Amino acid sequence: MLEIMDEIVIPDSIRCELEGKGGIAGISGLLPDDLKIEAIVSVARALSDPMRLRVLFALSLQPMCVCLLVAMTGYAYSKMSYHLSVLKESGLVCSRQEGNYLIYYTTDLGKKLVEWIETF
Amino acid sequence: MLEIMDEIVIPDSIRCELEGKGGIAGISGLLPDDLKIEAIVSVARALSDPMRLRVLFALSLQPMCVCLLVAMTGYAYSKMSYHLSVLKESGLVCSRQEGNYLIYYTTDLGKKLVEWIETF
DNA sequence: TTGTGGTTTCAAAGAGGTTTGAAATAGGTT
DNA sequence: AACCTATTTCAAACCTCTTTGAAACCACAA
Incomplete structure (x- = not known):
């Protein structure tokens, strides 16, 4: 599965930190669900x-x-x-x-x- | 000083409890000020x-x-x-x-x- | 200096929340 | 029943927030 991260350009500091957290998908998975929101x-x-x-x-x-x-x-x-x-x-x-x-x-x-x- | 409370009709249970707290003025005085609000x-x-x-x-x-x-x-x-x-x-x-x-x-x-x- | 990419600003359109006063509801009294 | 009083409901006017796309801004590179 292709991560959006591979396609967009962002500062290295953020790219590193983000990859350690599972990328955009990793962050998205930790957000509250729609009902809670x-x-x-x-x-x-x-x-x-x-x-x-x-x-x-x-x-x-x-x-x-x-x-x-x-x-x-x-x-x-x-x-x-x-x-x-x-x-x-x-x-x-x-x-x-x-x-x-x-x-x-x-x-x-x-x-x-x-x-x-x-x-x- | 005349309290509004003396002029309006409310249930006794509330009137008693409220008077113990200084009436409407007492409650109002405890509310956050405009800036905080x-x-x-x-x-x-x-x-x-x-x-x-x-x-x-x-x-x-x-x-x-x-x-x-x-x-x-x-x-x-x-x-x-x-x-x-x-x-x-x-x-x-x-x-x-x-x-x-x-x-x-x-x-x-x-x-x-x-x-x-x-x-x- | 010209160009490029990331981000903000702007004005107009659209959506949604708030105010208003009149009418409706509902409990209690006579 | 008729009546009073406390509260809600309703629709229209009003106002504020959000969306949209185009244009402007700003940092950096060539």
Whole structure:
């Protein structure tokens, strides 16, 4: 089987190091599979908005109903609801019903992530 | 000073717990400041694309010139260049010049992140 | 200096995420 | 049932990110 490496020109320093690792095929074989990549992308996208980050951090300190989050941030219900759904779909938060209220709180993944981010 | 909490209706369970934490103001005071939030958002956005994630993981295994990344992925130069610039601006990768080549490699932050992601 | 190969930049088109306000849903009360 | 309140859903407008191909840039060699 012909490696692409044999056909393209790259600096010697890199060619040597790369060959020791099995070439392009060797590196490619060590990369996360598509499923894992998509899972990471989903979490990263959920974190890539200032408002969602604040909500996630707030929820990690205290479970809250939507009206409380709305009061805290000044955002519209529909907006908050949209962002909560993104956080929920990525597995960072979940919710339980209490009477007329929906109480959102962080999942274990959400907690772990917040803790890790705080170590920076 | 009047707390918003006194004016809105929320479940008692949450009101009690929240009051013990200083109310909305107490929680808000514990949230990361805008600068930190923006830094996290920048990193999260960089990670929120499958191609960039693969490139970041590949670079964590082996420094590579752009032509090698192009050969490995089959993407166009301009596309790769764009994604590398996003990774670079978020501080996950950096580059050094070697003759005619630009060698990209992961920063300490990039390495730490890859390692942490791999623990999942 | 002219040429060549690696890489970036640019503008326009395309795709995808976010905001908005109005309408719908759903639990609880009267 | 009718009603209120908390929350979600929807579609359209809006905005940001990504892709594309052509042109520009830069280091090196002849």
